[in-house]
Amino acid sequence: MKNKKDTLNRRSFIKASGVALTYTLTSPLISRAAGFKNESLQAWSCGGLAEAFLPASREYELKTGCKIAYTGAFAAALGKSLLGSATTEVFAPRVLELAQTLKQAGKMLSFQPLCFTKYVLVVPKGNPAGIESIEDMAKAGVRVILTPNASAPGGKASMIILKKAGILKQVQKNAVMLGDCVQTAMGDLIKGKGDVAVMEQRLTRIPSFQNMTESIDIPEKFIPAKPVPFTIGMMKWAKNKELAEDFIKFIVSETGQSYFEKAGFIPAQSQEGERLTQKYGVIDA
Amino acid sequence: MLNVKRKISQLAFLVILGEFSFYGIFRCPFAVPYTECGSCPVIQCPGKKLWLFFWIILPISLLLFGRGFCSWACPGGLFSELLSKISLFKGKINRNTEKILSCLRYLILLASITFIFLLNNPRWAIPIRTGEFFNSIKLTFEHADTFWLIRTGCILIGFSLILIIPHFWCRYLCPTGGLLEALKKISLFKYSMTDQCNQCDTCRNVCSVDTRPNEINCTNCGDCKSTCPVEAITLKKGY
Numbered sequence: 173m174k175n176k177k178d179t180l181n182r183r184s185f186i187k188a189s190g191v192a193l194t195y196t197l198t199s200p201l202i203s204r205a206a207g208f209k210n211e212s213l214q215a216w217s218c219g220g221l222a223e224a225f226l227p228a229s230r231e232y233e234l235k236t237g238c239k240i241a242y243t244g245a246f247a248a249a250l251g252k253s254l255l256g257s258a259t260t261e262v263f264a265p266r267v268l269e270l271a272q273t274l275k276q277a278g279k280m281l282s283f284q285p286l287c288f289t290k291y292v293l294v295v296p297k298g299n300p301a302g303i304e305s306i307e308d309m310a311k312a313g314v315r316v317i318l319t320p321n322a323s324a325p326g327g328k329a330s331m332i333i334l335k336k337a338g339i340l341k342q343v344q345k346n347a348v349m350l351g352d353c354v355q356t357a358m359g360d361l362i363k364g365k366g367d368v369a370v371m372e373q374r375l376t377r378i379p380s381f382q383n384m385t386e387s388i389d390i391p392e393k394f395i396p397a398k399p400v401p402f403t404i405g406m407m408k409w410a411k412n413k414e415l416a417e418d419f420i421k422f423i424v425s426e427t428g429q430s431y432f433e434k435a436g437f438i439p440a441q442s443q444e445g446e447r448l449t450q451k452y453g454v455i456d457a
Numbered sequence: 458m459l460n461v462k463r464k465i466s467q468l469a470f471l472v473i474l475g476e477f478s479f480y481g482i483f484r485c486p487f488a489v490p491y492t493e494c495g496s497c498p499v500i501q502c503p504g505k506k507l508w509l510f511f512w513i514i515l516p517i518s519l520l521l522f523g524r525g526f527c528s529w530a531c532p533g534g535l536f537s538e539l540l541s542k543i544s545l546f547k548g549k550i551n552r553n554t555e556k557i558l559s560c561l562r563y564l565i566l567l568a569s570i571t572f573i574f575l576l577n578n579p580r581w582a583i584p585i586r587t588g589e590f591f592n593s594i595k596l597t598f599e600h601a602d603t604f605w606l607i608r609t610g611c612i613l614i615g616f617s618l619i620l621i622i623p624h625f626w627c628r629y630l631c632p633t634g635g636l637l638e639a640l641k642k643i644s645l646f647k648y649s650m651t652d653q654c655n656q657c658d659t660c661r662n663v664c665s666v667d668t669r670p671n672e673i674n675c676t677n678c679g680d681c682k683s684t685c686p687v688e689a690i691t692l693k694k695g696y
Contacts, residue, residue, distance in 0.1 A: 219586040222500055226587065243588030244500075249600040258596075323583070352580045353486075359496035380495065380505075 208415050209237035215419065216254075217264035218247035218402060220289070220325065220374055224435035225264070225423075231431075232422050238415060246323050254279060254407070261410040262419060264402060266325060268454055271403040275456070283405030284424060285440035285454040287432040289325070290373040291333060291395055293388040294361060301367035306390050309334070309368055310342035317366035318344070321352035325399040330370035336394040361385065374436035401452045402437070460680055463529055467538075470530040474511065477504045478532040482612055483594050486582040488572045488604065498584040501593075515633070523641030527627055527634055528678035534627055536616070541623035541665050548667050550622060555673060559628065562635030569632045581605035624666045628674050638674065646694055647671055648679055653689040660685055 217225050222244035229240040243250070247265040254263065255277060264286055265271055274280035295303050301314055309316055320327050334340040348366050351357040358375050360366060362384045376385050404423055410416035422428045429439035439445050440454075448454075480502040481490035487497070494508035504511075518526040527534045541547070550558075572578050582601035585593040598606070611630070618625035627634050641647070648670040650660075660669050660681035668674045670681060670690050682690045 214589075219498065219584065222586045226500070241589050243585065243592060243596070245585040245588065245593075245596060246583045246600070249583045249596070253596065253599060349577075351577065353493075353496070353498070355496040355498050356493060356577075356580075 208412075208418065210239075211412055211415055212239040212241055213262065213410075213412070213415050213419055214241045214243075214260045215262040215264070216243045216245075216250050216260040217404075218250075218266040219244045220266065220372065221264060221287075221402060221432070221435070221437075223374065223378060224287075224431040224437065228423060228428050228431040231427065232419060235422070236418070240419070248324065259407070259409040261407055261416050262404065263407055264404040264423075266402050267398055268401050268403065268452065269398075271405055271456075274407075275405070278408065280405045280407055281410075283403040283456050284420070285445070285449045286402045286404040286424065287429070287437040287439050288400050288402065288445060288448045288452075289437060291329065291370060291390050292373050292376075293368055293390060294358070294371040294376060294385045295368050295388065296361055296364055297384055297386060299386050300364075303368045303388060305388070306333070306337050306370075306394065307339060309346065309370075310339040312346075314346050315348040315365075315367045316343050316346040317349045317351065317357050317361050317369040318347045319351040319354050319357045319369070321350070322354050322357075326354035326372065327352075329396055329399045332396045333370055333390060333394045336396070337390075358385075372436070377434070377436035397452055401448070401454045403454060403456075405456075460683075463678060463680070466529045467532075467535045471532045471535055474507065474530070475532045477502065477507050477511070480504060482609060484585065484597055486580045486584040486597075486601075486605070487578050488576070488581050488608065489569045489578050492573055493578050498586050500587045515637075519637055519640055519644060521645050522677045523644035523647055524634065524637045524674075524676040525644075525678075526637060527631075528676035531627075531633075533616075533631070534676070537619055537624045537627050538665055540616070540619040544620060544623040546622050548662065550667060555628070555667075559635075559638075559673065561629050562631055563639070565630060566632040566635045581608065624674075627676075628666060641677075644677075646677070646692055648675065648677055648682065648690055649693050651689045651691060653687045654685075655687055655689070657686060660690060 215225070215229065225242055225244060229242050233240055247267065247270060250263070251265055251270045251274065254260065254274060263274070263280065271280060271283040275283065293303060293306060293309070295301065303309070303314070308314060318330065320331055331340065334343050349357065349360055351360070354371060354375060357369055358371065358381050361369050362381060370390070373387060375381060376387055404420055406413065406416045406420060424441060426441065429441045432439050438448060440449055480499065481504070484499055484502060485497070486499070487493045491504065491508060491511065494502065494504035497505065514530070515526055518530065522529070582597055582605040585596045588596065615626040615630040650670050661667060663681055663684045666674045666676060679692070
């Protein structure tokens, strides 16, 4: 009887050991998810990514119980602040050089490709002027909306595209509006104040402009490289590096990237994204 | 009772329009705030949903009650009213000075109309599309153009001067108030004085804007009605 009892105890011991071993092996994963509960992470990004970052951050908050304090604004301005005295824990800038500069300054620890923007011709629904290609912007009578004074990705980039296409001067003659805000320009285009504008595809996905315009592709040879890639990286001020890393992992995961695709970007984790990563050399060397 | 109703109305509109008013001053990147909300990049601003309501309610309130919006609905008006309680120079501005200073708001109104209709309401600050409360304000100031800093500085100085002259902002600088003041004669309902008025000026003494019914800067608040010793203040109907 005594021996039987001993045997049962041994079995119980082995069982308990098995449970303990399983727990020990899996506990880092369990405690990692639970460990982020009630924690907070400050994430900054280029303002254009806000439509993707907001719902993605919300999903991450629901998943982990932590709080993402998100700020989205013109990346160059945020970058300038970060190169000064401002701090954040995760930063997703536009323009590869900004990520590289922050890393060289020792402020960004590492970065990886996040997504790519796409420049397109935007026309009002129904394409009343019958625009078919970028060259049509130079045709007499076509009313073009330009935003030369908007922040660089919206203003300067669109002017470079027209210059590379060799039609800048003719298009400037066709300009019916010279704006300083791409969203105001989109509103004017939808109201029919113009026939065509060079815009980022993301603008056509903003809820207030959705399904109100049509897009026409611009040949890639006309697109300037600088404003196209977006990266995401951990900053040296990350208080909980595991949380920052986990958040970045989520953003570049299939779930996270789906928000960027929905917002009009090309996700880095896609076949096209991988091609663009190679093309633009988005590598944290 | 009327005063209680007005306070309830002010509080209700503070809940509805308070945040929008705040964003217009501190986060709106445009030269003239509250006018480009439909296409503004600042995602967090409640103006995206409220601006049409605001621009519909404003002319309706003008047609019905003249400058009634200022005293019954405007969150800035409520703030001004509260701050005016501790103003240093209450009732000490003579009529000529009042008229001269009041011209400032028409200059600001003219400038606003020029910016909106002739200059396409330029953007003077980098919009912080979304972010934490204080951090976003800090970043807006940090990356704003000089013109935006001057514009916002003038608004803040205008409100600060309420500590010296009651309702300084509403009386002399507010372009919306100026527009309503210029057109208030068309309103359907307005407080005014009957022939029974004995010029005792009790109404002026209780008025937080230092005026009398239906005179310059009267916002149709109705606070003076119950204080008239000869009951000469009535709410008149008709043009």
